[in-house]
Amino acid sequence: MSNPTAAMLVIGDEILSGRTRDANMHFLAQEFTKHGVDLKEVRVVSDDKPAIIDALNALRAGFDVVVTSGGIGPTHDDITADCVAEAFGAHIDVRDDARALLAAHYERQGSEFNTARQRMARIPDGATLIDNPVSIAPGFSMENVHVMAGVPAVFQAMVASLLPHITGGAPLLSQSLRIMRGEGEIAEPLGALAAQYPDLSFGSYPFQRDGVYGANVVVRGSDGAKVDHAMAALSALFPQT
Amino acid sequence: MSNPTAAMLVIGDEILSGRTRDANMHFLAQEFTKHGVDLKEVRVVSDDKPAIIDALNALRAGFDVVVTSGGIGPTHDDITADCVAEAFGAHIDVRDDARALLAAHYERQGSEFNTARQRMARIPDGATLIDNPVSIAPGFSMENVHVMAGVPAVFQAMVASLLPHITGGAPLLSQSLRIMRGEGEIAEPLGALAAQYPDLSFGSYPFQRDGVYGANVVVRGSDGAKVDHAMAALSALFPQT
Numbered sequence: 001m002s003n004p005t006a007a008m009l010v011i012g013d014e015i016l017s018g019r020t021r022d023a024n025m026h027f028l029a030q031e032f033t034k035h036g037v038d039l040k041e042v043r044v045v046s047d048d049k050p051a052i053i054d055a056l057n058a059l060r061a062g063f064d065v066v067v068t069s070g071g072i073g074p075t076h077d078d079i080t081a082d083c084v085a086e087a088f089g090a091h092i093d094v095r096d097d098a099r100a101l102l103a104a105h106y107e108r109q110g111s112e113f114n115t116a117r118q119r120m121a122r123i124p125d126g127a128t129l130i131d132n133p134v135s136i137a138p139g140f141s142m143e144n145v146h147v148m149a150g151v152p153a154v155f156q157a158m159v160a161s162l163l164p165h166i167t168g169g170a171p172l173l174s175q176s177l178r179i180m181r182g183e184g185e186i187a188e189p190l191g192a193l194a195a196q197y198p199d200l201s202f203g204s205y206p207f208q209r210d211g212v213y214g215a216n217v218v219v220r221g222s223d224g225a226k227v228d229h230a231m232a233a234l235s236a237l238f239p240q241t
Numbered sequence: 242m243s244n245p246t247a248a249m250l251v252i253g254d255e256i257l258s259g260r261t262r263d264a265n266m267h268f269l270a271q272e273f274t275k276h277g278v279d280l281k282e283v284r285v286v287s288d289d290k291p292a293i294i295d296a297l298n299a300l301r302a303g304f305d306v307v308v309t310s311g312g313i314g315p316t317h318d319d320i321t322a323d324c325v326a327e328a329f330g331a332h333i334d335v336r337d338d339a340r341a342l343l344a345a346h347y348e349r350q351g352s353e354f355n356t357a358r359q360r361m362a363r364i365p366d367g368a369t370l371i372d373n374p375v376s377i378a379p380g381f382s383m384e385n386v387h388v389m390a391g392v393p394a395v396f397q398a399m400v401a402s403l404l405p406h407i408t409g410g411a412p413l414l415s416q417s418l419r420i421m422r423g424e425g426e427i428a429e430p431l432g433a434l435a436a437q438y439p440d441l442s443f444g445s446y447p448f449q450r451d452g453v454y455g456a457n458v459v460v461r462g463s464d465g466a467k468v469d470h471a472m473a474a475l476s477a478l479f480p481q482t
Contacts, residue, residue: 013444016280017413018270019459020446025285029259039257041292044266044283047444051282074425075445075456076432106425116428135449151447172258184315184347187357191317203254203288204316205261206392208376215316218260 003038003169003222004064009055010044011070011080012150023152024069031159036168036222037065047071052083060087060145065166067159070150072139074116084142085124095123098138105136131161141165170222175231179238182206182213189237190217197230199223244279244410244463245305250296251285252311252321253391265310265396272400277409277463278306288312293324301328301386306407308400311391313380315357325383326365336364339379346377372402382406411463416472420479423447423454430478431458438471440464 008028014020025042032039040063045051052071059066071080085092098121106113120137123129130139130146134157139148141162148158179186183206194202200221207214217238219230249269255261266283273280281304286292293312300307312321326333339362347354361378364370371380371387375398380389382403389399420427424447435443441462448455458479460471 013442013461014446014459015266016270016283017415017461018267018272018274018280019415021267025256026259026262029257031259033259039259040287042257042283042285046281047442073445073447074428076428076435077442077444111423111425114425114429116432117425119428120425151449153449174258174260182352184352184355184358184361187315187317187360188355191357194317201254201288201318203318204314205255206314208392208394218255220254220258 003036003172004167006032006037006039006065006067007041007043007059007063008039009052009059009066009068010042010150011047011052011068012044013046013077015044016046024150024155027152027156028067028069028159031163033172035163035166036171037166038172047077047079049079049083049086052080053087056084056087056145060143064144066145067162068145068147069155072120072137072147072149074119078119080147081122081124081140084145084147088124088126088142088145090124090126090142092122092124094118094121098123098129101129101136101138130158133157133161172220172222173224173227174218174220175227176216176218177231177234177238178214178216180212180214180240181238183215186215186217186238190234193230193233193237196233197221197226200226200230202230244277244413245408247273247278247280247306247308248282248284248300248304249280250293250300250307250309251283251391252288252293252309253285254287254318256285257287264393265391268393268397269308269310269400272404273409274413276404276407277412278407279413288318288320290320290324290327293321294328297325297328297386301384305385307386308403309386309388310396313361313378313388313390315360319360321388322363322365322381325386325388329365329367329383329386331365331367331383333363333365335359335362339364339370342370342377342379371399374398374402413461413463414465414468415459415461416468417457417459418472418475418479419455419457421453421455421481422479424456427456427458427479431475434471434474434478437474438462438467441467441471443471
């Protein structure tokens with residue numbers, strides 16, 4: 001059984017304008033790797049309805065699991081929930097279960113549960129709520145699409161709520177060897193070694209520090225014994241001096 | 242005249258597995274914003290030929306400018322140049338101009354210009370080289386697709402080489418106001434104000450620190466006087482106490 005495949009859709013002008021450096025992609029990549037879900041693609045699009053809907057439809061058709069980040073707050077630029085509803089052809093309005101959660105939250109806070117805040121209870125018909133212990137306003141899952149907030153603390157809490165509901169496969173294991181030689185010197189024997197292990201992936205990540213060239217070679221796979229075997233062969237090929 | 246649109250394609254398993262946190266997207270977003278190029282989409286795909294070629298073809302058809310990052314080194318997992326050639330239906334082989342640059346570099350270094358290193362001189366027919374003052378191995382431009390290295394120092398140097406060749410438009414200007422009220426409280430008047438400035442984009446980015454809720458509201462546009470006008474209206478709407 002191969003692992004489920006996943007894609008992420010990051011929604012936000014603030015990432016594309018360079019104002020904010022995205023943090024959620026890196027977090028999700030690490031969590032999915034541990035959970036045995038293969039993140040295969042990430043797209044970042046702006047707060048633009050057609051762009052969001054096109055990306056949603058391409059990704060939900062192409063991957064087992066899709067996670068979105070951003071655009072589910074109370075302001076006019078928060079259009080993700082409506083885009084998801086449109087992509088699925090589902091009806092969307094303020095839903096009683098989400099409204100009840102938020103109404104209780106704002107009552108505890110002594111804040112008004114006004115029209116803008118009620119926008120955060122807009123959930124497509126057929127969706128399941130994703131728990132948000134940080135700021136209450138829920139995410140939601142619609143078939144294989146899981147819609148989450150963009151604020152990193154809230155995104156991370158929602159990922160924790162979601163993961164138990166996603167059946168992962170074998171976690172992707174990796175080991176790495178730091179080789180203090182230029183990539184151009186190790187490339188040929190490394191390529192020949194990689195060809196002997198078709199089930200594993202061999203990545204080479206060059207670096208240069210203080211005029212010295214080196215590469216981190218990473219071996220990845222879900223079979224721990226095979227990764228160990230390949231690492232032993234790699235170490236023999238490039239003995240550390 | 243509206244600004245040229247751009248997309249970025251990041252190629253790399255190391256980003257999708259969570260091993261490395263991408264830095265090039267954030268850098269390019271900032272440079273393009275200053276240069277008056279509107280970055281509209283970013284895709285991250287793995288070191289997989291069909292995935293790279295599909296993304297290249299979608300992005301080069303959809304945007305004025307496409308920048309790729311990653312996969313142009315000497316090792317077996319460096320397949321970007323071949324994918325670009327295949328996407329354009331162009332012939333690719335070691336090219337004399339790139340070979341001459343690299344041969345001179347390795348001669349100066351006293352290193353062997355071996356077969357692996359010659360892979361870095363594989364350039365599609367019809368492409369123009371992009372200068373790499375850091376580590377010599379060039380990037381290249383093929384029509385509207387600009388192919389660059391993934392190592393951040395090299396990527397940044399190649400962006401500097403490329404930018405003078407891209408005709409930008411009006412730089413996207415932005416100003417922001419920090420409002421110490423919850424997004425749910427400011428959403429309605431903010432949405433009404435945004436509707437009065439259809440040429441500008443109003444983004445609201447909530448935060449929570451020490452239990453206090455606030456939002457950074459960012460107004461973006463290429464007409465500085467209009468942005469100033471909108472900021473004055475925004476400040477009047479939400480006076481700082």
